[in-house]
Amino acid sequence: MKNIGLIVPCYNEEQSIGIFYDAVEKVFNDIKENYNHEYWFINDGSSDNTLDKIKELKKADDNVHFISFSRNFGKEAAMSAGLNNAQGDYIAVMDVDLQDPPSLLPKMIKYIRDENYDCVGCIQTSRKQNPIRAFLSSSFYKVINWMSDVEIKQNVRDYRLMTRQYVDAVISLKEYNRFSKGMFSWVGFKTKYLEYKGVSRAAGETHWSLYQLLEYSLEGIIDFSDVPLKMATWIGVLSCIISILGMLFVVIRALLFGGAVAGWPSLVSIILFIGGVQLFCLGILGNYVGKIHLESKHRPQYIIKEKK
Incomplete structure (x- = not known):
């Protein structure tokens, strides 16, 4: 009999814990003749009663x-902790807000069992969200797929079912700065994607602000592409060429028509332009250096206070 480990990252989700558990248990009860299961709830430093709710479930269910x-x-640290600790032949990752439908699990299992897939992921095809967020999300996937050698499916979720071999491959990636969507794609293996329509949260509110999503997107681009560094180089080259052409223009005009550049505004504009380009390129370089700095410290991705 196969064993399934389910990883559930949680941050201030006290309203969702019970609803999530009941919904998933219905799915597991339908397949319990062929599969054992266990839950791994990862409490990511919640400030509400999330941990107490999980402990209540622990008392009622040894799984x-x-x-x-x-x-x-x-969340990246929470997922990493789950992958490092969950046991089973198959490992699943699912959000506790039930925006990932548990009803897909049997189909995901079937693809791995019968068609020899190593991973079955999920893509959300439609979802009610802020138009600005939708535009930025779509733009992010286009940009990162253009910049990176690793293809990341648009609107792919963290919700997926993986074989033990696949999970072990992901665990072997030891970097501190983790972008799981890219890592899941980078390890390769035979992967199937299922599409489903997005649904609203079962309870509570999202904890991802627009700024956090933008920051997370930037981390993903930096972690899986060196194109921004190359762009900075070419921008620097272009800036030098423009500056040289500008100087030639000033010299030629002075030789042919006499007189120097009239006034300081043009000079200030050129200086500001070149200075802005330099700061922009330094900013790109600084992000990469910052990542190297964090990696060089060899700090743990997370610290466990309690585990049962």
């Missing part, structure tokens, strides 16, 4: 396990 962080380390 429930949890890891509680010493503080909020972020």
Whole structure:
């Protein structure tokens, strides 16, 4: 009999825990003759009663396990902790807000079992969201797929079912700065994607602000592409060429028509332009250096306060 481990990152989700557990248990009850299962709830430093709700489930069900962080380390750290600790032949990752339909699990299992896929992921085809967020999300996938050698499917979710071999491959990637969507694609293997229509949260509110999403997108681009560094180089080259052409223009005009450049505004504009380009390129370089700095510290991705 196969074993399935389900990883569930949680941050201030006290309203969703019980609803999520009941919904997933209905799915597992339908397949319990062929599969054992266990839950790994990862409490990512919640400030509400999320941990207490998880402990209540633990008392009622021996299949429930949890890891509680010493503080909020972020969803990437929570997923990493789950992958490092979950046991089973198959490992699944699912959000606790039920925007990922548990009803897809049997179909995901079937693809891995019968068609020898190593991973089955999910793509959200439609979802009610702010038009600005939708535009930025679409733009992000276009940009990162243009810049990176690794293709990341648009609107792909963290919701996926993986074989033990696939999970072990992901765990072997030890970097501190983690962008799971890119890592899942980078390891390769035979992957199937299922599409489903987006649904609203079962309870509570999203904890991702627009700024956090933009920051997360930038991290993904930096982690999986060196194109921004190359762009900075070419922008620097272009800036030099423009500056040289400008100087030639000034010299030639002085030789042919006499007189120097009239006034300082043009000079100030050129200086500001070149200075802006330099700062822009330094900013790109600084992001990469910052990532190297974090990696060189060899700090753990998370600190566990309690585990059962």
